[in-house]
Amino acid sequence: MSPDIVGAALPLFVGLPLIVAGILVMTGHRLRLHAVISISTMLIMLLGAFGLVYHFSSTDGGAIAHQVGNWPVGVAIPFVADMFTALMLSVTLLLTVVSMWFAHASRAANSQYFAPLVLLLSTGVNGALLTADLFNLFVFLEVMLLPSYGLYVLSANRKLPVRRIHGARLYVTLNLFTSTLYMVGVGFLYGTAGSVNIAILAEQAQHDSAVAIAGAVTIFALAIKASVVPVHGWLARAYPGTSPAITALFSGLHTKVAIYAIYRIYAVVYGGDTRFLWIGVVLFSLTMLIGVFGAVGEKTTRTILAFHMVSQIGYILLGVALFTELGLTAGIFYLLHHMIVKASLFMSTGAVEVRYGSGVIGALGGISRTEPVIGVAFMIAALSLAGIPPFSGFVAKFMLIVGAVEAGEIAAVVVMLFVSLITLLSMLKIWTGMFWEKGSGSQATKSGTVITSQTRDPYAQEVSYTPELATEATRAQVSTLSGTQTIIETDESTVPARRINFALAAPAVTLAIITVVLGIGGQFLLSLSGIAAEGLYDTTEYVQAVMNP
Structure with missing residues (x-):
């Protein structure tokens, strides 16, 4: 296909979901129709994205x-x-x-505004x-954030109002601050x-200290959004406040x-100015360490996984701090891999949280016995x-370690290996506390089920029972009030052994299968990541395309 035709189609990635979102708002509360149209729209754009990958690979x-507008x-x-x-x-x-x-599948989309907000x-x-364009980047970041505020509130856990309000306030405040800071940097650059x-600013930071400082302000604002140490704490406190799906x-x-x-x-x-790379190596190594240490003391699956997000972001950004072709290739591969794996982990533990009512480590147990498919999906992603x-x-990780050795960053290699070990131990903590060992916080009687909170986390879901003891009445009436004990009268009929249905388990399983494929057949994605890295290492073609479309 002609490059001119492909280029002219690029605005459709912005225009199509925007138009469809407007149409869905006018259709009212027709959730099935919303689901079909919105997912179909996403699939069409996904095919277009695959077409771009094929074009650039060929x-x-x-x-x-x-x-x-020419x-x-x-x-x-x-x-x-x-x-x-x-x-x-x-x-x-x-x-x-x-x-x-x-x-x-988890009923987090039961609003007429869900699909339009996701499309926006x-x-x-x-x-x-x-x-x-850096100003247009600000505009699109805001277009991305505004519907996110709505999705956060629509899908927040209404049984835990403290967490919902706290998380939403932090999320909104943090993003407003970083957007303001980013615009300061953009204004400084324009001035x-x-x-x-x-493209016009290409390599100017190498020769003009004012441009370098202004650019650093924009990068710092983006680093806050990315949750880089020392401005990382917001993520683990904000993300668990909404639904597992969001x-x-x-x-x-x-x-x-x-x-x-x-x-x-x-x-x-x-x-790729080498004068500043050491700053990135130090900050991103600290991000790996502090993120993984933050996960050690947490008691809920989502806060543990959120802190691991911080840690893994350090790995990803180390690729740009190395700024060699191999380092950039490894960083890009790591970025794509991590997006898939982390989403799979949130969905597998989220499926358990949705069906069993808790994400607190130790409150549940033996999930892998009644939910073997979701247990395997979690273990693969972990x-x-x-x-x-x-x-x-x-x-x-292997490619990133090789890239760091090639760049002479041996200290970063040591940090990566150490953090990998702690990451494995943290994943085993979730596995043993939720999927393997029986929960320790529940008791059962013939007349009813006693559900007692043992956690000290004021924002955690305080439901505590094992699959073997769960009943339909328990699931429907369980209380999540902090520090309470609820006695629920039930009948003798128990829930079927497998409670997570196909629709709820399939998303996590699908992404887990992808990580297996990308591991066994990693050369394919590595080759594509290598092409992407070449375009970053030598930006001549990128700049020429912008300047001479």
Whole structure:
């Protein structure tokens, strides 16, 4: 297909979900129709993203750009795509489809505004990945965040109002602050360089200290959004406040778009300037360490996994801190792998939380006996996160370690190996506390079930029982008030042994299968990541595409 035709189609990744979202708002409370149309729209865009990947693989890289309205460069809204963009579009759209599936299966999508908000979120994500203008990046980030606030509140756990209010307040405040800080940096860039088009700013940070400082402000704001140490604490406190479906969706989109932007800005505006790389190596190594240590003392699955998100973000960003072709290849591969694996983990533990009412370690137990499929899905994703072969996490970590050795960053290698061990231990903690050992916080009588809270976490779900003791009446009437004991009269009929149905388990299983495929057949994604890394290491074609669309 002609590059001109492909370039002209790029704005459809923004326009199509925006138009469909508006149409769905006007259709009212027709949830089945919303689900069919919204998921179909996402699948169409996913096919388009796969088409971009095929195009760039067949041309061995390059870039395609389109100036909306054919206005001059620097005035028009520039959309540009290369292999890195195409890969990110593919994975983010895939995760959005799977997350919507999980949301409908878990009944987190029971609102007429759910599908339109997800489509608006996808509009912002796609625009942020495609734009080559730093001001337009701000606009698309806001387009991405505004529906996220709505999704957070619509899907929040209403039985835990303290967590919901606390998490929503923190999430909104943090993002408003970072957006303001980002705009300060953009204004500083425009005042010093006269443009915020990154192609016009290409490599100016290497020669102009004012541009370098202004660019650093924008990168710092993006680092907050990405949850990099020392501005990382918000993520583990905000993400668990909403439903498991929205936590999984956000884990694959929000921080990852910020990471993508950091890669892109440092590659183009700074030209991979080696003078500042040591700062990244130090910060991202600390992010690995502090994130994994933060997970050690947590008692709920989602807070443990959220802290591990912080830790793994350190691994991903280490690729740009190395800034060699091998380091960038490993970082990109790690980014794509992590998006899939982390979403799978949130969905497998989320399926348990939805059906059994708790995510507190030790409150449940023996889940793998009654839910073997979801147990296997969790174990596969957990081992992949820890970097155990033959899963995709092993390929990602091995390549990143090789890249760090090649760059002479031996201290970073030691940190990666140590953090991998602690990650494995944390995953085993969830496995033994939720999937293997029997829960210790429940008792049963012939006349009813006694459910007692043992956790000290004021925001945690305080339901505590094992699958063997659960009944239909218990599931329907369980209390989640902190520090209470609820006695529920039940009949003698027990729930069938398997309570997580196919629709709820399938999203986590699907993503777990993908991580196996990417581990065994990792060379395919590595080759695509290598093409993407070449485009970052040498941005000449990217800049030329923007300047001469």
